[in-house]
Amino acid sequence: MSGAPAPDPGADPRTAQLSERLTAVRRRIASAAEAAGRGADLPQLIVVTKFHPAADVARLASLGITDVGENRDQEAAEKAAELSALALRWHFIGQLQTNKAKSVVRYAAAVHSVDRPQLATALAKAITVEQDRTGRDDLDCFIQVSLADDADGDRGGALPATVPELAAQLADAPGLRLAGVMAVAPLGAPPEPAFEKLAGIAAALRADFPQASGISAGMSQDLEAAIRHGATHLRIGSDILGPRPAVR
Numbered sequence: 001m002s003g004a005p006a007p008d009p010g011a012d013p014r015t016a017q018l019s020e021r022l023t024a025v026r027r028r029i030a031s032a033a034e035a036a037g038r039g040a041d042l043p044q045l046i047v048v049t050k051f052h053p054a055a056d057v058a059r060l061a062s063l064g065i066t067d068v069g070e071n072r073d074q075e076a077a078e079k080a081a082e083l084s085a086l087a088l089r090w091h092f093i094g095q096l097q098t099n100k101a102k103s104v105v106r107y108a109a110a111v112h113s114v115d116r117p118q119l120a121t122a123l124a125k126a127i128t129v130e131q132d133r134t135g136r137d138d139l140d141c142f143i144q145v146s147l148a149d150d151a152d153g154d155r156g157g158a159l160p161a162t163v164p165e166l167a168a169q170l171a172d173a174p175g176l177r178l179a180g181v182m183a184v185a186p187l188g189a190p191p192e193p194a195f196e197k198l199a200g201i202a203a204a205l206r207a208d209f210p211q212a213s214g215i216s217a218g219m220s221q222d223l224e225a226a227i228r229h230g231a232t233h234l235r236i237g238s239d240i241l242g243p244r245p246a247v248r
């Protein structure tokens with residue numbers, strides 16, 4: 001943020017800790033990009049702040065973070081309202097019910113978890129109303145794709161065969177911008193083949209919709225594999241913020 005005072009991580013132990021972990025993650029990203037021959041083409045880092053307080057998000061902003069991710073509407077809406085003075089981009093990355101679309105378009109710059117036509121319809125309707133009200137930017141929409149070979153490994157998302165139709169729906173909707181694809185690596189399987197599959201789906205999508213250049217993939221455990229397979233957006237939580245409760 002322009003005009004913001006330079007952060008003084010020494011002043012607050014939590015800020016110092018976040019700063020240190022952020023530096024370590026940025027190093028991993030840079031060396032993975034280097035190893036993949038991507039040079040200066042670094043993916044966008046989205047820090048996933050779910051379960052962690054708004055105060056941590058403010059600390060991250062003071063450290064130069066511009067993009068944060070949340071997976072529950074109520075929690076995200078509260079934090080976004082509390083931190084509305086900060087120039088943050090909020091990314092919604094969780095399962096989304098259609099009746100939450102109206103709320104999400106009030107604060108989110110992007111939704112990474114568009115997985116079905118009914119949700120695309122609800123977001124299209126909600127963004128039109130919100131743009132009339134506030135003149136806000138178009139909403140970036142990533143299609144979440146399921147990469148699992150069976151139900152056991154499934155982490156949510158549209159079946160790959162349904163991606164073209166969902167993409168056409170998003171591309172045609174005023175106020176929505178088809179940004180690309182998103183996936184979470186399947187449970188109990190190595191991430192590498194999954195991200196390779198995602199890269200293939202992304203390439204096929206780009207052939208029809210050149211604007212759909214985004215690949216949102218890579219979390220704390222598998223960011224290197226995601227970068228090798230062309231991730232443009234990383235969603236990193238625990239390696240920066242520390243552990244969160246397993247269930248809630």
Ligand SMILES: *Cc1c(COP(=O)(O)O)cnc(C)c1O
Pocket residue numbers: 048050071093094184218219220221235236237238239
């Ligand atoms: C929680 C979450 C992340 C971050 O995961 P970490 O393992 O904490 O880095 C990324 N993507 C989605 C969809 C999530 O729900």
